[in-house]
Amino acid sequence: MQTTLIILKPDAVQRGLMGSIIERFERKGLRIIGAKLIKVSPELAGKHYAEHKGKPFYEGLVKFVTSSPVLVLAIRGLEAVAVCRKLIGATNGRNAEPGTIRGDFGLSGGFNLVHGSDSPASAERELALWFTADELHEDAHTIEQWVYDPGDLK
Numbered sequence: 575m576q577t578t579l580i581i582l583k584p585d586a587v588q589r590g591l592m593g594s595i596i597e598r599f600e601r602k603g604l605r606i607i608g609a610k611l612i613k614v615s616p617e618l619a620g621k622h623y624a625e626h627k628g629k630p631f632y633e634g635l636v637k638f639v640t641s642s643p644v645l646v647l648a649i650r651g652l653e654a655v656a657v658c659r660k661l662i663g664a665t666n667g668r669n670a671e672p673g674t675i676r677g678d679f680g681l682s683g684g685f686n687l688v689h690g691s692d693s694p695a696s697a698e699r700e701l702a703l704w705f706t707a708d709e710l711h712e713d714a715h716t717i718e719q720w721v722y723d724p725g726d727l728k
C-alpha cells in the first residue's frame with residue numbers, strides 16, 4: 575500500500591470541481607485518508623515546488639497556488655502514486671488524454687487543476703510537508719476486501 579499527496583489547486587476549488595475530481599479517486603477504489611482546505615503560504619509552496627526553483631514558470635506557479643485556497647488530500651491504495659498520476663493525466667490539459675482529470679476538465683498548462691506526487695519518494699517528502707501524522711487516518715476501510723482480490727494484497 576502507498577499513500578500519495580494530491581492537491582486540488584485554486585482553479586479546481588474556484589471552478590467548483592472539487593466534488594467531480596474527488597469522485598474520480600473514490601470511484602477507482604482509492605481511499606482518502608487525509609483532507610484539508612487551506613490557504614498556502616509562500617514558504618510552504620516554495621518547499622513543495624523546490625525542484626522547480628529557477629525554472630521560467632516557477633514564480634507564476636507559486637503565485638497561483640498561494641492565490642486562493644487549495645484542497646490537500648492524502649490518498650491511499652495499492653500503487654497509489656502511479657495510479658493517481660494516470661488518473662490525473664499529462665501536465666498540460668490540452669495534451670492530456672480524455673478520461674483523465676486534466677484531459678476532461680482543463681485547457682491550461684499552468685492552471686491544471688491537480689497536483690499528484692510523481693514517485694514514492696516524492697510522496698513521502700510531500701506528505702510530511704502538508705500533513706502531521708495525526709491528520710492521516712490509515713485504518714482499513716471495509717471496502718478493501720471488495721476492491722482488491724486476495725492475490726493483490728499478498
Ligand code: DAT
Pocket residue numbers: 626631635664665683684685686688689690692
Ligand atoms: P506535474 O504537475 O504534471 O507533475 P511538473 O512537476 O513538471 O508537472 O510541474 C509542476 C507544475 O508546474 C505543473 O503542474 C504546472 C506548472 N508547469 C510545469 N511546466 C509548465 C510550463 N511549461 N508552463 C507553465 N506552467 C508549468
Ligand code: MG
Pocket residue numbers: 690692
Ligand atoms: Mg510534478
